[in-house]
Amino acid sequence: MFSLTLVWIFVVTVGVVWYMTKKKEKRGQKEIPGPKGLPLIGNIHQLGKFMHLKFNEWSEEFGDIYKVKMATQQAVVISNPKMVKEMFFNDAFAGRPHFDGFDIYEEHQLGIVNSEGELWEVHRRFLLRQLRDFGFGKSAMENLILEELNEVIKRFQATEGKPTGSMKETLSLAVINALWSVVSCQRFQHDDPQLMKLVNNTSKAVQDIFEKGGLIAFIPWLRHIMPEMSGYKGFRETMDENRKWFEEIVEEHKKTYQEDNLRDFIDVYLAEVKKTTDSNSVFYGSMAEKQLVATIADLFFAGTDTTSTTLSWAVLYLCKIPQVQKKFQEEIGTVTGNSRLVSVADRPTMPYTLALIDEVLRYSSIVPNGVQHRATTGKEFQGYYIPKDTWIMPNMHYMHHNPKVWGDPTNFRPERFLSEDGKTYKKSENLLAFQIGRRQCVGETLARDTVFLFLTNIFQKFDISFDPNSPEPSMTETAPNFLLNPQPFSVIMKSRF
Numbered sequence: 151m152f153s154l155t156l157v158w159i160f161v162v163t164v165g166v167v168w169y170m171t172k173k174k175e176k177r178g179q180k181e182i183p184g185p186k187g188l189p190l191i192g193n194i195h196q197l198g199k200f201m202h203l204k205f206n207e208w209s210e211e212f213g214d215i216y217k218v219k220m221a222t223q224q225a226v227v228i229s230n231p232k233m234v235k236e237m238f239f240n241d242a243f244a245g246r247p248h249f250d251g252f253d254i255y256e257e258h259q260l261g262i263v264n265s266e267g268e269l270w271e272v273h274r275r276f277l278l279r280q281l282r283d284f285g286f287g288k289s290a291m292e293n294l295i296l297e298e299l300n301e302v303i304k305r306f307q308a309t310e311g312k313p314t315g316s317m318k319e320t321l322s323l324a325v326i327n328a329l330w331s332v333v334s335c336q337r338f339q340h341d342d343p344q345l346m347k348l349v350n351n352t353s354k355a356v357q358d359i360f361e362k363g364g365l366i367a368f369i370p371w372l373r374h375i376m377p378e379m380s381g382y383k384g385f386r387e388t389m390d391e392n393r394k395w396f397e398e399i400v401e402e403h404k405k406t407y408q409e410d411n412l413r414d415f416i417d418v419y420l421a422e423v424k425k426t427t428d429s430n431s432v433f434y435g436s437m438a439e440k441q442l443v444a445t446i447a448d449l450f451f452a453g454t455d456t457t458s459t460t461l462s463w464a465v466l467y468l469c470k471i472p473q474v475q476k477k478f479q480e481e482i483g484t485v486t487g488n489s490r491l492v493s494v495a496d497r498p499t500m501p502y503t504l505a506l507i508d509e510v511l512r513y514s515s516i517v518p519n520g521v522q523h524r525a526t527t528g529k530e531f532q533g534y535y536i537p538k539d540t541w542i543m544p545n546m547h548y549m550h551h552n553p554k555v556w557g558d559p560t561n562f563r564p565e566r567f568l569s570e571d572g573k574t575y576k577k578s579e580n581l582l583a584f585q586i587g588r589r590q591c592v593g594e595t596l597a598r599d600t601v602f603l604f605l606t607n608i609f610q611k612f613d614i615s616f617d618p619n620s621p622e623p624s625m626t627e628t629a630p631n632f633l634l635n636p637q638p639f640s641v642i643m644k645s646r647f
């Protein structure tokens with residue numbers, strides 16, 4: 151009897167404290183609108199196969215800011231670029247949700263993409279500085295990209311007039327090699343079986359989770375009762391295998407490390423760990439080595455598939471709309487006389503190309519729901535109260551396809567990023583492909599340079615069209631996944647000169 155009374159007192163006290171806190175939080179603040187959900191599952195039964203399409207419908211219905219419940223997790227969806235900008239420059243919204251079991255070291259939020267607080271801030275700064283010193287945005291990096299491009303062009307020349315096979319795979323390898331030569335001074339052969347396994351298995355494991363509606367991300371305890379059906383087991387096995395691969399790379403660097411010859415990002419990081427004696431530093435001891443492994447894994451996954459997917463969409467659009475391909479080639483010809491390679495220094499004189507790349511980023515919106523942030527503290531925003539731990543989801547697909555902003559979003563039209571006379575490139579604040587603010591993509595410059603150099607130099611040499619004997623891919627159809635990929639397609643390359 152006594153213990154029952156105690157339980158009651160406890161329950162009522164917790165209830166009153168919770169109610170008072172909520173009330174205090176909400177006093178004077180507007181209620182965030184949003185679709186009605188069900189107890190326990192919230193809105194997940196309404197999301198469907200392609201979450202971004204449902205989010206787009208809700209953006210139309212509820213406006214620039216609305217809340218949804220992913221099972222018991224509250225999320226706020228933002229569909230207005232100005233609001234995203236205001237939020238993402240604010241420290242209170244610069245956290246990252248923790249998806250149980252999704253980290254490369256299970257349960258440790260390491261690396262750059264998933265980490266938060268001091269660990270994230272110090273490493274992000276370190277990464278940006280070192281990558282800049284190793285050539286990001288400089289001619290050294292440009293030369294590495296051009297070397298890879300040369301290989302790709304040779305492969306295309308060898309298949310001249312015949313179907314190329316998977317465009318994505320060919321481009322992926324070149325993109326990986328350019329990035330990896332800075333991170334790990336390593337180059338892979340085109341048919342490297344370990345590399346292909348890593349790339350394909352990871353993509354399959356992520357797709358598997360998405361095909362199951364991403365349930366495991368919203369209801370993490372499902373992994374204990376249905377590890378296989380939820381896609382968790384397969385994902386975990388792939389992550390563990392990937393981790394071993396990245397650990398081996400770091401181990402190899404430790405064996406061949408020479409203090410007076412720092413070859414790449416991994417060596418520079420190891421030098422930092424070696425010189426750190428303060429046990430409170432994030433560069434101290436064995437945890438720092440795990441952090442290094444997680445960081446290079448982040449660079450690999452955040453930097454390679456994103457860039458090669460964007461390139462694949464670009465090739466697809468240019469094959470679909472030959473008049474855009476022709477205009478693009480005309481600009482390349484005017485600037486280079488088609489007698490030399492295109493270089494990054496040509497960018498300012500190539501407004502149509504810059505507009506074309508922005509239109510590819512807008513139209514494809516490869517990260518349709520954006521990369522979520524987490525509110526690290528309860529905070530008022532535009533008269534709404536955003537509780538601590540709320541996920542913030544920028545609705546990238548909607549922002550890039552909102553007819554009130556773009557007029558004719560379903561048309562692929564690079565001219566929307568040009569001045570009226572078509573002579574000047576016009577950057578748009580409404581294009582947020584790399585997001586913005588405190589966590590803005592660290593690889594934007596590299597990604598833009600890579601896409602620019604690959605597209606211009608390939609289309610300078612070849613007219614490209616779809617393989618008439620393969621199904622023609624759609625401009626919009628994709629499989630459900632974190633990144634929106636085009637359907638596989640093959641093309642025919644025809645030398646222009």
Ligand code: HEM
Binds near residue numbers: 457517592596597
């Ligand atoms: C077209 C190619 C790319 C696209 C569309 C893209 C997009 C994004 C987006 C949307 C984010 C989330 C930013 C946020 O949370 O606010 C991000 C983060 C990130 N990207 Fe990229 N990215 C691309 C290429 C790259 C490349 C080449 C690298 C590597 C050098 C890279 C490394 C990263 C990292 C490390 C983060 C995490 C930043 C942080 O959490 O502080 N990305 N990217």
